[in-house]
Amino acid sequence: MDLGLSEEQEMLKKSARDFLQRECPKKLVRQLDESDEGYSSELWRKMAELGWMGLAFPEEYGGSGRNFLDLAILLEEMGYNIVPSPFFSTVVLAGLTILAAGSEEQKMEFLPKIASGEMILSFALTEPTASYDAASVKTKAVARNGEYVIKGTKLFVLNANVADYILCVARTRKTKDPEDGITVFLVDARSHGLKCTLLKTLARDKQCEVVFDDVTVLEKSIVGKRDEGWPIVKAILQKAAVAKCAEMVGGAQAALDMAVNYAKERVQFGRPIGSFQAIQHYCANMAMDVGGSRFVTYKAAWRVSEGLPAALDAAIAKAWVGEAYGRVTLLAHQIFGAIGFTMDHDIHLYYRQAKAAEIIFGGADFHRAIVARELGL
């Protein structure tokens, strides 16, 4: 058993922390939150130069051949700093899907361009039912003259507004089994009939409504096999849940650090408020949530990385970390008092992130149901 990071991972963590502190200050975070694009092309280019986008891709596709655990550690630092960008949708949702299920041609076409920062991708799964089950995929793709025509509405699609390509999960056949007959398509975001509308959200992340109004795609744009797309989606949802946990662990650590530092400096009744037990115990509770979250997340990430079955560990992590991050940011707010309620303060950025992260890829109840199933209850 070995529960520590390797030297390489330590270096990745530290260099990411330093880089983001320097290149992505909260002033920029706020600007990007307010912008329509939601990312800085300059920062994006620098992240690509550091090899972040291709971190978990093999070298033959322009990556650095590191693994999913390394990616999780990088995401932890991105969560710590908050980095508004299409990184998650491009690299985790789309990149890892293409890597796992794409044809050789697709991998050669897309992965090097993702790695180099030239291409931004998005992943369109959820629809107005806003759930992650196969039956909720109602968007249809109908075969016509060797092409497919996609029609339907996708909702809560991350970063589709700036994407070059969108992975669209559509129904190509209707059978009794909702998991049968789903196909994943790579769709050019400039396609005729595709309309993207930005949603105003709590975390100011760039979620979109994407309407596919008879969008035509070629047969070769199918990722994996026709009608057999659901296992691909399920696999990426599991990875995405774990990757999101890593991001949340970083964010929770940041909220804890901020609150502890403030509690040491803020003086009331002639002493730092951090000397009061009420505040100390809040901080201890936060520390407990951060510590607990980190190691269930590492365990799940390690299992994904090793290619071991990870359904149970991923669900445990997402169910727990999602709520824990919320608890941590709420206590941080309590410690900051009124100043934390101002727009100028940074803590609300994390409070917003926490809820968005808890919701996406299935909330705590959704994942507890999976845990129950995995335990054979």
Add this chain to the structure above:
Amino acid sequence: MSLCGPDVGEFREDEAMDFTFNAQEEAFRKEVEDFINNELPADWVEKNTYWPAGYGTLAQFEELSPQVEQFTRRLAEKGWLAISWPKEYGGAGLSHTEQAIFHERMSYYRAPAGEVATLIGGPTVMLFGSEEMKKEWLPKIARGEIRFWLAYSEPNAGSDLSSIQTRAIEDGDDLIINGQKIWGTAAHVSHYAWMAVRTDPMAPPHKGISLVIVDNTSPGVTIRPLMNICGSYSFNEVFFDNVRVPKKNVVGEMNKGWYYLMVALDFERIVIPIGSFRRTFEEIVQYARETKHNGQVLSRQLLIRNKLVNIAIQIEIAYMFFWRTAWMLDRGLVPNIEASLLKLFTTELSQKLANTGMQVMGHYGQLESTSKWASLQGRVCLGYLDCISALVGAGTSEIQRNIIAMRGLGLPPK
């Protein structure tokens, strides 16, 4: 600050994260498992009413002799009674991870696996005792011949332990002790007090305390068992009236007891009955699988499933704290914050587990083991009471939070 995360100096080459046991650890785990299967009476795990992290039924371990006596002797022969000790002192000389594996397996079967003498007294004597003291005490402890009880708390010194008033005055080659101790778990079935006494009343509280080993049979020692809410005699109040103790029983130097006491805390850090959480949870799950309400088994009912899953998730997190603490100790890192998190998290989980068990079992949860209608040997009923002690003993939850905040996060004391 990097909480629970890797600290500076932890850089390791050619190593990678791995959540599985290596071949050696796996082999050891199997050896422990085989030992338990061969040596522990088959009905032990059923009969034993131990609740995870509770203190209420601990003394029964000792009372359930001769079964315990025999099992303890076999443990001693293996060198596992003193599992954390180096080989030169009759211990097993195992890594912390191996000790953690041992305690995990033993607690899963609710097996007795050491007490104050083996877990606290022995290791402290090893570090700070004179050669003479080591020779006198360590072999007897390792062989399981003597048991200690922890004589720390007093009626007016609970969480504020350094304010103890029990006084020891030097008289020639002896100390003469006067005062009162309380909450001494299993004192009535042990042989010696591992005792903190005040030897310098003029010094600051932390600097006037000494550690001394006191024979229970010394004239002037009166032990009165107290009945706890589980209906057991587990702890005691103990009176010391001009009790004469040879000075050679003082551990290390006079007035350094507080320091030794703090160091001794390190030895207890992975002595968390982590396996018993999983065991008891599995039993409650089994109950939920077999019990029908309104024509449907409980384990298929959504709200019950949700409660059970909440516990399952937290047991997994407790295990992570547990293995992480052992892993840090093996690398020479001091798991101050992690150890407190482990203690705090598991004890609070003890109460959640009890409450969930009661809710799953409904009316049947309130039946004591003697009822013909009782399920799970009435252990959840008893555990619902016993879990109260988990958050109080060995440093209350509040004290743990203080430690995490001040020692771990660096928050100011005032």
